[in-house]
Amino acid sequence: MSLRDELLKMAQAGREAARVLSLAGSELKNRALCNMADNIEANKVEILAANEKDLRAAREAGTTGAMLDRLTLNEKRVKDMANGLREIAELPDPVGEVEHEIVRPNGLRVGRMRVPLGVIGMVYEARPNVTSDAAGLCLKSGNAVILRGGTEAAESNRAIGIFITEGIQAAGLPAASAQVVRTTDRKAVAELLKLEGYIDCVIPRGSKKFLQWVAENARVPVIRHGDGNCHVYIDSHAEIRMAEEIAYNAKVQRPGVCNAAETLLVHANIAVRILPELLSRFTNAGVEVRACERVREIYPAAKEATEEDWKTEYLDLILAVKIVANIQEAIDHIAIYGSGHSEAIVTQDYLHAERFLREVDAAAVLVNASTRFTDGGQFGLGAEIGISTQKLHARGPMGIRELTTTKFIVRGQGQIRS
Amino acid sequence: MSLRDELLKMAQAGREAARVLSLAGSELKNRALCNMADNIEANKVEILAANEKDLRAAREAGTTGAMLDRLTLNEKRVKDMANGLREIAELPDPVGEVEHEIVRPNGLRVGRMRVPLGVIGMVYEARPNVTSDAAGLCLKSGNAVILRGGTEAAESNRAIGIFITEGIQAAGLPAASAQVVRTTDRKAVAELLKLEGYIDCVIPRGSKKFLQWVAENARVPVIRHGDGNCHVYIDSHAEIRMAEEIAYNAKVQRPGVCNAAETLLVHANIAVRILPELLSRFTNAGVEVRACERVREIYPAAKEATEEDWKTEYLDLILAVKIVANIQEAIDHIAIYGSGHSEAIVTQDYLHAERFLREVDAAAVLVNASTRFTDGGQFGLGAEIGISTQKLHARGPMGIRELTTTKFIVRGQGQIRS
Numbered sequence: 043m044s045l046r047d048e049l050l051k052m053a054q055a056g057r058e059a060a061r062v063l064s065l066a067g068s069e070l071k072n073r074a075l076c077n078m079a080d081n082i083e084a085n086k087v088e089i090l091a092a093n094e095k096d097l098r099a100a101r102e103a104g105t106t107g108a109m110l111d112r113l114t115l116n117e118k119r120v121k122d123m124a125n126g127l128r129e130i131a132e133l134p135d136p137v138g139e140v141e142h143e144i145v146r147p148n149g150l151r152v153g154r155m156r157v158p159l160g161v162i163g164m165v166y167e168a169r170p171n172v173t174s175d176a177a178g179l180c181l182k183s184g185n186a187v188i189l190r191g192g193t194e195a196a197e198s199n200r201a202i203g204i205f206i207t208e209g210i211q212a213a214g215l216p217a218a219s220a221q222v223v224r225t226t227d228r229k230a231v232a233e234l235l236k237l238e239g240y241i242d243c244v245i246p247r248g249s250k251k252f253l254q255w256v257a258e259n260a261r262v263p264v265i266r267h268g269d270g271n272c273h274v275y276i277d278s279h280a281e282i283r284m285a286e287e288i289a290y291n292a293k294v295q296r297p298g299v300c301n302a303a304e305t306l307l308v309h310a311n312i313a314v315r316i317l318p319e320l321l322s323r324f325t326n327a328g329v330e331v332r333a334c335e336r337v338r339e340i341y342p343a344a345k346e347a348t349e350e351d352w353k354t355e356y357l358d359l360i361l362a363v364k365i366v367a368n369i370q371e372a373i374d375h376i377a378i379y380g381s382g383h384s385e386a387i388v389t390q391d392y393l394h395a396e397r398f399l400r401e402v403d404a405a406a407v408l409v410n411a412s413t414r415f416t417d418g419g420q421f422g423l424g425a426e427i428g429i430s431t432q433k434l435h436a437r438g439p440m441g442i443r444e445l446t447t448t449k450f451i452v453r454g455q456g457q458i459r460s
Numbered sequence: 461m462s463l464r465d466e467l468l469k470m471a472q473a474g475r476e477a478a479r480v481l482s483l484a485g486s487e488l489k490n491r492a493l494c495n496m497a498d499n500i501e502a503n504k505v506e507i508l509a510a511n512e513k514d515l516r517a518a519r520e521a522g523t524t525g526a527m528l529d530r531l532t533l534n535e536k537r538v539k540d541m542a543n544g545l546r547e548i549a550e551l552p553d554p555v556g557e558v559e560h561e562i563v564r565p566n567g568l569r570v571g572r573m574r575v576p577l578g579v580i581g582m583v584y585e586a587r588p589n590v591t592s593d594a595a596g597l598c599l600k601s602g603n604a605v606i607l608r609g610g611t612e613a614a615e616s617n618r619a620i621g622i623f624i625t626e627g628i629q630a631a632g633l634p635a636a637s638a639q640v641v642r643t644t645d646r647k648a649v650a651e652l653l654k655l656e657g658y659i660d661c662v663i664p665r666g667s668k669k670f671l672q673w674v675a676e677n678a679r680v681p682v683i684r685h686g687d688g689n690c691h692v693y694i695d696s697h698a699e700i701r702m703a704e705e706i707a708y709n710a711k712v713q714r715p716g717v718c719n720a721a722e723t724l725l726v727h728a729n730i731a732v733r734i735l736p737e738l739l740s741r742f743t744n745a746g747v748e749v750r751a752c753e754r755v756r757e758i759y760p761a762a763k764e765a766t767e768e769d770w771k772t773e774y775l776d777l778i779l780a781v782k783i784v785a786n787i788q789e790a791i792d793h794i795a796i797y798g799s800g801h802s803e804a805i806v807t808q809d810y811l812h813a814e815r816f817l818r819e820v821d822a823a824a825v826l827v828n829a830s831t832r833f834t835d836g837g838q839f840g841l842g843a844e845i846g847i848s849t850q851k852l853h854a855r856g857p858m859g860i861r862e863l864t865t866t867k868f869i870v871r872g873q874g875q876i877r878s
Contacts, residue, residue, distance in 0.1 A: 061795070065819060138818070144840050150829055152839050157821070159851050238675075242851055257656075261676070263852045284874040291876035377479070399869045400556070401483060403575070411568055411872025420877070421570050421868060422562050433577050433660055433865040434681045435853040447851040450839060451817045454829025456702040458709035459838070 045225065049233045052188055053240035055218035056161040060186040062216050064158045068135035070213060075178055078209030079127040082174060085205045086120045092201035093170065100194055108298065112168040113195055123174045123202075126425060130178040133424040136443045137184045140451065148457050154448035158184030160242035162445065163234050164427075165190045165256065167248040170198035176245075177206050177220040179427045183445035186216075188241070190223040190231055192248075200224060235260040245440075247428055250355075265440070268431030270300035270383035271355045272413045275372040275398070276316060277389035278309035284410060285312075285388040286320050291412040292386065294327050298357050300429060301384050301406075301416040305352060305362040307372045310336070313365050317341055324361055333363040352379045369394050373401050380404060382431045384413040405431050405438035463643065467651045470606055471658035473636035474579040478604040480634050482576045486553035488631060493596055496627030497545040500592060503623045504538045510619035511588065518612055526716065530586040531613055541592045541620075544843060548596040551842040554861045555602045558869065566875050572866035576602030578660035580863065581652050582845075583608045583674065585666040588616035594663075595624050595638040597845045601863035604634075606659070608641040608649055610666075618642060653678040663858075665846055668773075683858070686849030688718035688801030689773045690831045693790040693816070694734060695807035696727040702828060703730075703806040704738050709830040710804065712745050716775050718847060719802050719824075719834040723770060723780040725790045728754070731783050735759055742779055751781040770797045787812050791819050798822060800849045802831040823849050823856035 043051070063071075082089065093115040100113055136156045143153030162185045164176045173189055180187035191199040203222030210219050223230050235244060238261045246256040247267045257264060274292050276285040292303035308317060313336070321331055321341045332351045333344035344363065351362040352375070366372045369387075376385050386408040387398040395409045406416040416439060418426025423441030430436045436444040461469070481489075500507065511533040518531055554574045561571030580603045582594040591607055598605035609617040621640030628637050641648050653662060656679045664674040665685045674682060692710050694703040710721035726735060731754070739749050739759045750769045751762035762781065769780040770793070784790045787805075794803050804826040805816040813827045824834040834857060836844025841859030848854045854862040 061821075064821070146838070146840055150833060150838075155817070160821075258679070263681075263850070265852070281874070287874065287876050295877055395871075399573070399871075403479075403482070403578075404867060406868040406870060408870040409872060411870050411875045412877050414877035415568060415870060415872075415875065416868070420564070420568075421870075422564055432681070434683070437865050438868045447855050449822060450824040450834070450856045452824060452826040452829050452833060452839075453813075453817075454827060454833075456699070456705065457829045457833065458705050459713055459830050459832035 045227060045229055046233050048225070049223070049230060049237060050240065052218070052221050052223065053161060053237045056186040056188055056221060057240060059216035059218035060158065060160045063181065063186055063219055064137070064184045066184065066215060070215065071135065071182055071184070072131040074181060074210045074213035074215050075127050075131040077212045078174070078178065078206050079124040081205040081209040082120060082127070082202065083124045086117060089120055089198065089201045089205070090115055090117070092197040095197040096195050105194070109168065113170070115170055115198060119171060123171050126171070126175055127178040130182050130425055130442070133182060133442060135182065136446050141448065149455060150457055151453040153451050155451045156443070156446045157449050159445060159447055161186045161188065161240065163188050163190070163241045163244040163262065165231055165234065165244060165246045167192040167252065168195055170195045170202060172247065173199045173202045173222065174206060175425060176427060179425060179442055179445060181210070181219055183442040185445055186218060187220050188223060188234065189220065190234060193226045193228065196226050232259055235262060238262050245428055265428070265430050265436060266432045267428035268383065269355045269381050270302070271305070271353065271379060271381040272301060272303045272384045273305045273307055273376050273380060273386070274303045274413065275307040275376070275387045276309060276312060277369060277387055277391060277394050278311040279391035279394060280312060280388040281390055282312075282316055285316060286323070288386065288388050288410070288412050289320060290323060292414055293324065293329060293361050294359070295412070295414055297359050301413050302357070303361070303386070303413050304354065304356050305364065305379070307364050307366050307375060309369070309372070310365050310367055313337070314340055317363075321363065328359050330360045331363055332360065334365060336365040337363045355381065369397065373398065376402055383429070384408065384416040386411060386413050405429065463645060463647055464651050466643070467641070467648060467655060468658065470636070470639050470641065471579060471655045474604040474606055474639060475658060477634035477636035478576065478578045481599065481604055481637055482555070482602045484602065484633060488633065489553065489600055489602070490549040492599060492628045492631035492633050493545050493549040495630045496592070496596065496624050497542040499623040499627040499630070500538060500545070500620065501542045504535060507538055507616065507619045507623070508533055508535070510615040513615040514613050523612070527586065531588070533588055533616060537589060541589050544589070544593055545596045548600050548843055548860070551600060551860060553600065554864050559866065567873060568875055569871040571869050573869045574861070574864045575867050577863060577865055579604045579606065579658065581606050581608070581659045581662035581680065583649055583652065583662060583664045585610040585670065586613055588613045588620060590665065591617045591620045591640065592624060593843060594845060597843060597860055597863060599628070599637055601860040603863055604636060605638050606641060606652065607638065608652060611644045611646065614644050650677055653680060656680050663846055683846070683848050683854060684850045685846035686801065687773045687799050688720070688849075689723070689771065689797060689799040690719060690721045690802045691723045691725055691794050691798060692721045692804045692806065692831065693725040693794070694727060694730060695787060695805055695809060695812050696729040697809035697812060698730060698806040699808055700730075700734055703734060704741070706804065706806050706828070706830050707738060708741060710832055711742065711747060711779050712777070713830070713832055715777050719831050720775070721779070721804070721831050722772065722774050723782065723797070725782050725784050725793060727787070727790070728783050728785055731755070732758055735781075739781065746777050748778045749781055750778065752783060754783040755781045773799065787815065791816065794820055801847070802826065802834040804829060804831050823847065
């Protein structure tokens with residue numbers, strides 16, 4: 043069987059499963075989720091053994107550091123996977139809800155019913171826990187999912203896939219509700235992206251380069267989980283202590299993630315009062331500061347920032363710092379260099395806060411809060427399947443509701459069009 | 461200047477305009493809409509003269525019938541264009557609305573603010589009124605638009621574009637808010653579809669073949685206005701008179717549009733009671749009936765339907781008719797052959813009505829109402845820019861709200877992530 047045929051067969055099985063899932067009630071889906079969780083915990087030995095194979099191969103290939111860490115499972119991480127599924131079972135089920143029902147002058151009742159998307163393709167790298175998280179979120183939202191993780195995690199994903207499927211089947215739902223692509227042939231992703239008419243949407247997660255490749259090769263709709271070149275702007279009317287805490291938190295609390303800040307913009311009127319102490323604190327925390335000329339006059343220890351620095355998502359302990367003349371210059375800087383992820387202002391000025399919220403074009407715009415809050419859990423959506431930086435369909439953290447669409451439902455009493 | 465450079469320049473001007481438009485208040489946008497309407501009416505002589513050039517060229521090229529009619533403007537149609545813009549001015553403005561604001565346990569207020577998409581590419585055929593309709597809907601929703609109509613309507617669109625732009629400028633908004641692509645080079649559409657990063661979304665309208673071509677060539681997100689292979693299913697528990705009226709209306713009232721019915725499904729238990737009279741009525745109205753064997757036993761005048769008939773969107777006075785054993789067979793038939801546009805059931809049975817609403821997967825599912833109601837105006841959205849048959853972002857009739865997206869806005873008091 044050719045690779046395309048193999049994937050097509052999975053997609054067709056997914057379609058069948060999706061039709062069953064779309065009609066499954068919350069209780070049934072929740073039972074499947076709890077089964078999946080129990081089964082993963084009951085088989086942790088097998089999962090860890092499979093993971094060990096991936097780890098050995100990765101070490102032999104010279105993988106180290108953060109990459110190896112992302113690939114690693116241990117008892118705690120397996121337990122977290124299981125608990126993640128149980129938390130998804132606790133979330134409210136959006137499927138079947140009717141929104142915005144109105145009555146038209148001719149008596150027609152027109153509403154929008156939330157329904158699943160159908161078959162979702164999930165394409166991701168390294169972390170094996172994405173396999174169970176994505177399977178759980180798609181199942182709860184009534185979607186079938188085809189999971190294609192990184193080749194480096196193939197054994198772990200295969201094992202997790204088996205125990206997920208068993209859990210789903212034990213609840214009486216179709217095995218094809220969540221399918222793991224087993225081939226390690228890298229062409230499988232390209233084939234998956236071409237199954238228009240079978241796959242309703244692909245959600246890729248991974249490096250910027252990988253996402254770009256997906257966007258260029260996809261014939262099915264893609265929800266892009268984009269990069270985060272996020273800014274914190276400290277306004278002239280900021281409360282100094284609050285500004286320091288937010289800027290520090292946004293950069294240092296977890297620098298390797300997409301909602302960490304990369305550039306600090308500071309109003310000229312407050313720069314001398316805030317920068318010496320704040321930048322020292324950054325330096326002491328191991329953050330490399332790259333700054334514009336005016337900042338370097340105040341804080342000579344900073345390196346010189348180049349044009350490239352304003353564009354870069356470091357995902358590391360590096361911070362670009364720039365002094366701006368006013369809020370307009372801050373908003374303009376963000377419009378030019380921001381990636382539309384998360385942008386924060388620190389200010390006590392009502393008009394500046396409202397203006398920043400209104401004018402900055404990003405998935406999340408925050409006043410007096412750290413950019414690190416852009417997250418499905420923090421925003422109250424429950425678990426998230428990704429953070430979209432595109433504008434169509436879903437923008438910002440995506441929970442189970444964002445894995446659904448609506449259909450118009452119309453209740454009449456014999457109306458015809460004249 | 462190369463074609464790509466020319467379009468890129470338009471897209472860049474569009475981006476600048478979009479930033480201004482996104483912040484423009486409703487009063488200002490409404491003033492621009494009324495100016496556009498007044499200016500179109502004031503210059504109807506020029507518009508009709510430009511249209512006459514298009515019509516002459518079309519007649520010389522042998523265009524006739526419906527195609528020539530779609531291309532034709534007259535005083536009434538120009539007035540309708542102007543009034544359409546005035547009606548858009550009356551619609552509520554969704555931009556800036558905040559939805560679903562919640563307070564998190566840590567005190568963060570998290571809401572979603574409606575914001576424009578940015579720059580929209582509108583690619584369409586024949587009808588010149590789409591130029592003013594689309595310009596109006598995009599402007600009201602705060603988006604810049606690049607309009608590329610059919611080559612056959614180039615002169616009409618160029619003229620309408622001039623008077624629209626004048627109206628927009630007179631209100632103090634940027635001329636690039638609505639730009640008409642002037643070149644008749646067909647490659648312009650292909651170039652437009654490749655301007656990712658400049659154009660936020662392309663909305664194509666036209667033939668199935670054209671839409672397919674757009675889907676295959678687009679690098680920017682596309683909202684597809686799909687075809688409608690719509691069904692009316694007459695259930696065993698239907699009220700006979702109501703079923704006849706709905707089936708007849710769905711097919712005959714305006715057969716050339718996407719929400720007209722193409723196939724009639726009839727429950728076996730009611731077929732003998734309803735079909736002879738109903739199918740005679742269709743035949744008398746000039747409708748060609750193509751039917752399954754069981755229908756032909758009841759109504760021998762029907763032609764034999766082939767597999768192809770169940771798949772076809774006739775857009776004409778042709779109706780496929782099939783007897784089904786039960787509601788399950790009707791739902792299955794629609795799942796196989798339907799295009800996901802509009803599907804109607806006629807029934808007095810509560811469970812059947814609810815089941816049809818829940819199980820049928822289409823942009824609009826109707827109980828005891830004609831499929832012809834699937835329309836932005838009829839559904840209470842105001843004017844529509846198209847009817848989406850895709851699942852992502854917008855499904856069904858798209859009004860100005862569907863031309864917007866949301867951003868998360870977060871109001872804090874100094875919260876940091878721990």
